[in-house]
Structures are given as C-alpha cells and as structure tokens.
Amino acid sequence: MTDRIISENECIVEALLFASDHPLSFNKLLTLVGNIDPAGLRDVIAGLRQRYDQYGHSVQIIEIAGGYQICTRPRYARWVKELYRNRTTVRLSKPALETLAIIAYRQPIVRTDIESIRGVNIGGVLKTLLQRNLLTIRGRKKAPGRPLLYGTTDEFLRYFGLNKITDLPTREELKSLIEAHEPTEELVTDHGHPVEQISGPALGDLTTSGGSAHPGGSSSG
C-alpha cells in the first residue's frame, strides 16, 4: 500500500520535472505535489534518482541553480548536440571566464575593482556577460560616483552546472591547488600557454574534491 503511494508520487515528480523547462526548487515541488512532507519528497526524489541509475536511464535528475531538473547524461551528449546544433551557445572567452571568476568570488563588486585585479579594462567583456544574463547589476556602491555593483545570476549557475554559488571551490582549495603545482620541471610547456601550466591534471582533482560542483559529471561514472 505505502509502496504504491510512493511510486505514484514518484510519477508525479517525474511528470513535473519532465514537463518543466527550468529547474524546480524543492519548495515548488512540495507545493505542486501537495499532500507530501519534506522528508517524503526527499525520499521520492532519491527513489526516482535511484530508479534512473538502476535501469540505465539516458536521463538523470540533477540539482542545478537551486532546483531539480531532468537532463540527459553526458555520454549521450554527442547525439543531442547534433540535435541542438543550431542553438548551441558560444563558449565563453578567457577574459570572460576570468571576469566571471572574480565576480563570483567577490560579489557584489564594482568594475574598477575587477579591472585592478585583472590589470585590464573589461568594458566589452562586462557588456557581453550582461547580455548573456550571466551577470546582473546588484545596485550601486555607496562611494563617490555611486558605481554599479555586479553579481552573478541564476543563469550563471545554470550555465556552469552549479546548484549554488558555494559549490565553487573555496579560496583555500584554489590556493592548495596552485601550491600543488608550483613550478617544477615537468610543468614547463613550450607552446606559450601559461594557463595550462596551472591547470592540466589539477582540475581533475578539483572536480572530484569539489563534490557537487559538477552534478552532471558526478553521476555519470
């Protein structure tokens, strides 16, 4: 009897997640399903996830941008990518990623502070990021000129597959990552890409230690 009720709820959650084109928050699901308590809903979601994993479903349920969403598994990316060929967005440039990284860790932050960290002018980059809705204006700083304060958006979380902003590696994690790769003989490359020297295999470590930082990747194995 209880089994039957639970599986009906699983079906309801599944239907909701399937029909939605954006992540549904836990509370939203709670309201929509109705007649279920938080613990029950957690069980239902866990059960649904388990069912997807167990039966080798091509889709999975991820936690992203503060909600739950059904998405395809990474191993089927090459086919779906072909399907969506026309609507694939352009990947972010290096300056864009650096700017976003600074904002993500320091938000809300004014433009001049970002520029002084990067050492370059970021007018064009900011405009692009605002247009792509990865950034938003959070208000104005109480300082001379009342400069605009920038922060990241839900779209930022969604774009990077993050559930919440704290899923990003902490400063300490970044520091230890850098320390682990302080110059040693094998790190020197000769093709002029400084970035690769501090990344390379290190980022593999980062993704596993970061845990839920990559919901897509974590359940793909």
Next chain:
Amino acid sequence: MIPSTSTSLYDTAPPPGYQVKLPLFEGPLDLLLFLIQRDQIDIHDIPISRITEEYLGYLQFMRVLQLDVAAEFMVMAATLMSIKSQMLLPQPVQAGDLLEVDPRQELIQRLLEYRLYKTAAQSLLECEHHARQIYTRPGETLPDEAEEEEELLDVSLFELISAFEQIIESEPEGTTHDVVLEEYTVKQRSDYILDLLNNDKKIAFRELIRSDARTTVMVVTFLALLELMRVHRVAVRQKQAFGEIWIYRLAISPDEEHS
C-alpha cells in the same frame, strides 16, 4: 580571445568574425605570470631586474609584430622600472621604521591574487565543459495570450536601455531639419503611453519609441516610460531573452479609475 588592446573605456568586444587568435596575453599580469612560470621563478621572490628585461623584450616583440600594445602594458612597464630603481637605491633608514618594505610587495600581492582568480577561471572552464555535456529541455514555444502573465520574463533596466540604444542607432539620421518648438514633455508622453494602453492591452516597446521619428521625442518617450515604470503604472516584459519587449499597464490606482 579578445585581445585587451582597447583604450577606450567603452570599447565593445570585436564582432566574432574579426577576432584574431594570437598568442597574445590578456594583460600585463597575465604576461608576468607567464614569464614567472616559464622561468620557474619563485613568485614570492621575483628577480625584478631580469623580469623587467624579459617583460620589455616581450613588448618589443609585440611591436615588431605590429600588434597594438595596450596602455595597460605600458603602465606595468613603468611600474616594473620604478620597482627596479627603488631596489637599486639604498633605502633611507628612518628611526621609526622597524620593517623595511620590499618595493616588490604590492606587485607580488597583485600577482598572487590574479593567479588565484585565474585558477578559479580554469575551474569555471571545467564546469562549463561538464555542463555542456548535459542537455535539458529547451523552453517551450511562446505561450499564448492566456498564459502570458505567468510566463513572461522581467526586463531589466539594462536590457531596456540597450534595446533603446539599438533603436536609436538603427534610426537613419533625420533627413528633415524642421525647427519646431519642443512641445514634448515627459508628462505628455506619459499620458500618451497610458492612452495607448487604454486601447490595447500591451504595446510593443519598439513601436512606441518609433512612433515619432525625432530623436528628442524618442528620448522623452523613453524617459516617460522609465518614469511610469518607477511609479508602477506600467511593467515591461518579454517572452524570451532578447525577444520583443512589451509594455503592460499595471492595475490602476483608485484615484485613476474614473479617467
């Protein structure tokens, strides 16, 4: 990669077709970090004389290749030379100074901080890569009038201003030059917008702005719209990002009901 060679504060990114991929560094800090890592230099103890030489050498190389060297690179060159000279000069020992300040300290701090965010950017890149492997259902095709209220996106001020910018920019320069009395005020244009909304449930932002081809009128209309938004008389919404922006009348306040 957008070469950071811009000098104007309001430079925009070059259109995709014109981007040239060069082994160009994003900025002076980027170049310095590269030199430090290439030469396996301890970042906490930078041989300033050597690094200055290499830095200037690289700038020279960029010039030989006729690359536009951004002003920021020159500022850093000046900073490096200033630090170098400070290190050469004997520091005047002052009685109160217990700690001798290393002239490199500030630069090292900046490099360390920049390196931290560069690493963070790498991890974002990694996230991006993973996130691009998974697909969610795309947004549905546009909902019909009936459902609109629920599905519409808020339009931010920024989006509104850029939409206005686009309209102004796309307008051909006025061919007529009639000198007329400026008879438009924000109040008049507000009334005009509200009048339109009395007849229609919604009006298109583009059409509203273009309803009068004179730029000054466009600006006044735009200001009127902002004012109406501020006092919550109208709301602007769109069905999808970068879609057409619509203006809706908000619930009428009691004293307005009879008009």
